[in-house]
Amino acid sequence: MSSADTYFKNIGKGFWTVLLGMKVTMRHLFTPAVTIQYPDARMPIPERGRNRLYVNMDDCIGCNQCGMACPVGCITIETAKSLPTEDLGVTSTGQKKRLWVTQFDIDFAKCCYCGLCVPPCPTECIYMTDVFEFSEYDRDKLNYSFITLTPEEAAQKTEQAKAAEKEAAAKKAAAAAAAAAQKAAQPQNVTPSQNVTQPPAQSIPPAAPRPAPAVAPAPQPAVKPEIAGAEAGQAPSVTAEPQGGQKVSSPESVYPPKPQEQATRAPQELKPNDNPKGSAD
Amino acid sequence: MAELRTEEMVLNMGPQHPSTHGVLRVELVVDGEVVVDAIPHIGYLHRCFEKHAEVMSYQQIVPYCDRMDYLGSMNNDHAYVLGVEKLLNIQVPQRVEYIRVIMAEFQRIASHLVSIGTYGLDIGAFTPFLFCFRDREMILDLFEMTCGARLLYNYMWPGGLSHDLPPGFVEKARAFIKHFRPAIKELNELLSYNEIFVKRTANVGVLPADIAINYGASGPTLRGSGVKWDLRKCEPYSVYDKFDWDIVVGTGEMGTLGDCWDRYMVKVWEIEQSLRIIEQALDTLPEGDVQAAIPKRVRPPVGEVYVRSESPRGELAYYIVSDGSQKPYRVKGRAPSFSNLSLLPEISRGYLIADMIAIIGSVDITLGDVDR
Amino acid sequence: MHNFITYYIGAGFWGSLVSSIIPLVFILPFALVAIWLELKISAHMQDRVGPMRTGKWHGWAQPLADVTKLIQKEDIIPAAADKALYILAPALVFVGAYAAYAAIPFSPAYIGSNINLGIFYIVAVSALVVIGILMAGWSSNNKWSLLGAMRTAAQLVSYEIPSSLAILAVVMVAGSLNLNDICAAQSGWFWNWFVFGKFPFLFITFIIYFIASLAETNRSPFDIPEAESELVAGYHTEYSGMRFAFFYLAEYANMFVVAAVAAVLFFGGWNSPFGTFLSGPVWGVFWLIGKGMVLVFIQIWLRWTLPRFRVDQLMYLSWKILTPFALVNIFAVGLWVVLRG
CATH class of the missing domain: 1.20.5 (Single alpha-helices involved in coiled-coils or other helix-helix interfaces)
Known part of the structure; x- marks a missing residue:
């Protein structure tokens, strides 16, 4: 039942x-439907929208704070010291610019749009815009260069800074070679002492000690040493080959920045200006 | 009939199966359509979170935490920053905690909506899925206007928040809640109490409470089995102790206690509780500077901390070891999905392949959370 | 005058050819329209708008674009597949659906073949689909496909029983297996339709037939053979290009067959609902297709509302609910017919 x-x-x-x-x-x-016809109609992007980064190079002092804050290491900055005779002007916040920024690349293929690079900037020259449609068929084209110098200028500034540095180094070496050597070794000395003060040393097998930050196999080895150098207050280690003719976009194209035409992923494999139209395709 | 019995078949479900919620691969041993054994294989979404965390500063780890359980980013961040703040031994302003709770509860609703919607999809109902996503989009709008991102927020920082609430947030949140309550009723009409849906999920994948506890299950999976365990209530962190709400548990209303329907329904009911918390938090939101307590440089003293919290999927915990430097010595994540997934073989034996789908969906895993 | 073509051309070879091509001419546009309707209706039920671009006006050309795409696609036959069966299967499935059109009375003036066993023929020919699907699942040499095919075989064979029993009840009332005669028996106003006749028995019969027909066409909530979230499309997982399109086409062709049969059996077929208003051979086509489309709409509506049954529940529904009800119904209707005519 x-x-x-x-x-x-x-x-x-x-x-x-x-x-x-x-x-x-x-x-x-x-x-009525809640969806919209996307390319024709768009959702308003809020003021705080975190999309493509933009760098206002007029205000950039090349301090690399953003590069250090970046968790994925997508910002590559190289600078060259300006000569005392050169006047680079001041930023809109009144800070005096002292460095030529010879390379300022942001690889948007790596960028995770976390926005961590924005707050540390002392001159507020790096910020997120509302541009989110910038797909490319070639991944290398997502590596944007923001510098305002032409490649030739950048190379020249680098050479010039190198020469000045060499001169200063020669002077210094003549004065006190030993002191300089000690100073160069300083960043390596920091980490072992950290290792010593590790608290749970007994709980962690000593066979797998934590790699020292300065020589850590960081995801971006190309960036890391540079950061370490900047932290130690040294002049950035400037090498000539990566910048030579990398930038193809013209300096006056400030906004929106043009993507770099040439592969920067593996500069050592490419001869500068070998194939300015891009090599991947 | 013994001579009719043929050999068992091994069937690979995933990693590219539409109903394994990501890249889970389940090796099914089936006898006809009856599941004899189910062996989950994981690791297809492993992204080395813990190893990455060793070379990052405390601040830089937050975006990585976002990506653990990408449907519950706010909750991941919440647990992590609570841990770092404990290490730093700093007190954050009340407003920060309130906003964090609001965000975490909104995130919980958004995550449950995905879970409920995709569960409907698994069972074969397509329409509830889009209704759920429609409402989830509104929550994501709220997040976007607050912090600029829709999925991976990087909103909670050690010591504070990246932004204060934008003007108009409270009104918009209230408007959402007003819109959303009837939407849940509608969802229940369309899916939860639909006889076919009930028949598909009730008495399927029954998880007794003792087995759930033995496997370390938590969250709706555990509560579906009738265990009243919610860290927000049992071990209140943040400001959860200031709000009036209830832990919802499975009732066994449609079938056996701890079946798929219970696990599903706990999520639906939890949405209502989250709405209650949000409403109270919005009413009593204190004033203050959300960035006042952010340290200039996050360099915790030597020590270690284990902090746990209730993420949408269960008990999410971080074990953070500081060696006194700017980078943690070790960050270990205890992911709820991982433990919940380990239940799968236990509760899926003897059911049909179609039930297998229902069981995987009801356990509600995020593969990003399982593999990290 | 049951076939105006044979009336004009004669019943010879050309007449047969033309009258057999007419359903094909109907199926293809109908499938496109039905696919478009499905896209749009499902979209609006889900608060979306669906395709809006292809062909400017509400994406009307979307199915055309889909078909064009499918034609262009590479025809892949898995290396381990049973090639002959694999190629034959979609054709067989389509033939099963297509052949049923021969006996559907589109209007008093057009019926492909006015055979006395019309409804019996449709039931028999539709069963071909089972064999096609089984062949597809088996020959794909894919475990998921095989599971799907097995489910289909079980499902279709089970649901033929309640559906046939439901049809039988109507046949008893109409006293004929000829679909044109069944239509003619319901002429006049809409209350003469069988769905309202012998109330409520024929109404229940209609419900049973409709549910069973959903299962026979593998429509949700009975779409377990293709269950995209379980079996990843089931028996046609391995098919691509035009062969896949054949399965797709057959599904929509089948949808209309069962809808048209339901319209003929229960809703007066080509009769106008309002007596002689707008009736006649030409309007007959309109009424039959219109009634069929309303039923197709209900099929679509159900699909986007309901979750999917499980295999055993499907069998439960068929054998323990629909079949007993159909038997009781047929008894009641039979008694009614015997006692009161």
Whole structure:
């Protein structure tokens, strides 16, 4: 009896809930859609929207704070010291610029749009814009260069800074060679002492000590040493080859910045200006 | 009939199966359509979170935490920053905690909506999925106007928040809640109490409470089995102790206690509780500077901390060891999905392949959370 | 005058050819329209708008674009597949659906073949689909496909019983297996339709037939053979290009067959609902297709509302609910016919 009861009850319930569901879908058939026709209509992007980064190079002092804050190491900055005779002007915040920024690349293929690079900037020259449609067929084209110097200028500034540095180094070496050597070794000295003060040393097998930060196999080895150098307050280690002719976009194209035409992923494999149209395709 | 019995078949479900919620691969041993054994294989989404964390500063780890359980980013960040703050021994302003709770609860709703919607999809109902995503988009709008991102927020920083609430947030949040309550009713009409859905999920994948505890299950999976365990109540962190809400547990209303329907329904009911928390938090939101307590440089003293919290999927914990430098010595994440997934073989034996889908969906895993 | 073509051309070879091509001419546009309707209706039920671009006006050309794409696609035959069966299967499935059109009375003046066993023929020919699907699942040499095919075989064979029993009840009332005669028996106003006749027995019969027909066409909530979230499309997982399109086409062709049969059996077929208003051979086509489309709409509506059954529940529904009800119904209707004519 009761099983027959539940049998019919189940059938009734089945029909009733099906009808309820049909009522809901029928109601929605006549409610206006919530979606929009994307390329024609767009959702407003809020003021705080975090999309493509933009760097206002007029204000950049080349301090590499953003590069250090970046968790994925997508910002590559190289600077060259300006000569005392050169005047680079001041930023809009009134800070005096002292460095030529010879390379300022942001690889948007790596960027995770976390926005961590924005707050540390002392001159507020790096910020996120509302541009989010910048797909490329070639991944290398997502590596944007923001510098305002032409490649030749950048190379020249680097050479010039190198020469000045060499001069200063020669002077210094003549004065006190030993002191300079000690200073260069300083960043390596920091980490072993950290290792010594590790608290749970007994709980962690000593066979797998934590790699020293300065020589850590960081995801971006190309960036890391540079950061270490900047932390120690040294002049950035400037090498000539990566910048030579990398930048193809013209200096006056400030906004929106043009993507770099040439692969920067593996500069050592490419001869500068070998194939300015891009090599991957 | 013994001579009719043929050999068992090994069936690979995933990693590219539409219903394994990502890249889970389940090796099914089936006898006809009956599952004899199910062996989950994981690791297809492993991204070395813990190793990455060793070479990052504390601040830089937050975006990586976002990516652990990408449906519950706010909750991941919340647990992590609570841990770092404990290490730093700093007190954050009340407003920060309130906003964090609001965000975490909104995130919980958003995550549950994905879970409920995709569960409907697994069972074969397509429409509830899009209704859920429609409402989730509104939550993501709120997040976007607050911090600029829709999925991976990097909103909670050690010591504070990246932004204060934008003007108009509270009104918009209230408007959402007003819109959303009827939407849940509608969802229940369309899916939760639909007889076919109930028949598909009730009495399927029954998880007794003791087995759930033995496997370290947590979150809706555990509560679906009737265990009243929610860290927000049992071990209140942040400001959860200031709000009036209830832990919802499975009731066994449609079938056996701890079946798929219970696990599913706990999520639906939890949405209502989250709304209650949000409403109270919005009412009593204190004033203050959300960035006042952010340290200039996050360099915790030597020590270690284990902090746990209730993420949408269960008990999310971080074990952070500081060696006194700017980078943690070790960050270990205890992911709820991982433990919940380990239940799978236990509760899927003897059911049909179609039930297998229902079971995987009801356990509600995020593969990003499982593999990290 | 049951076939105006044979009336004009004669019943010879050309007449047969033309009258057999007409359904094909109908199926292809109908499938496109039905696909478009499905896209749009499902979209609006889900608060979306669906395709909007292809062909400017509400994406009307989207199915055309889809078909064009499918034609262009590479035809992949898995290396381990049973090639002959693999190629034959979609054709067989389509033939099963297509051949049923021969007996559907589109209007008093057009019926492909006015055979006395019309409804019986449709039931028999539709069963071909089972063989095609089984062949597809088996020959794909894919475990998921095989599971899907096995499910289909079980499902279709089970649901033929309640659906045939439901049809039988109507046949008893009409006293004929000829679909044109069944239509003619319901002429006049809409209350003469069989769905309202012998109330409520024929109405229940209609419900049973409709549910069973959903299962026969593998439509949700009975789409377990293709269950995209379980079996990843089931029996046609391995198919691509035009062969896949054949399965797709057959599904929509089948949808209309069962809808048209339901319209003929229960809703007066080509009869106008309002007596002689707008009736006649030409309007007959309109009424039949219109009624069929309303039923197709309900099929679509159900699909986007309901979750999917499980295999055993499907069998439960067929054998423990629909079949007993159909038997009781047929008994009641038979008694009614015997006692009161």
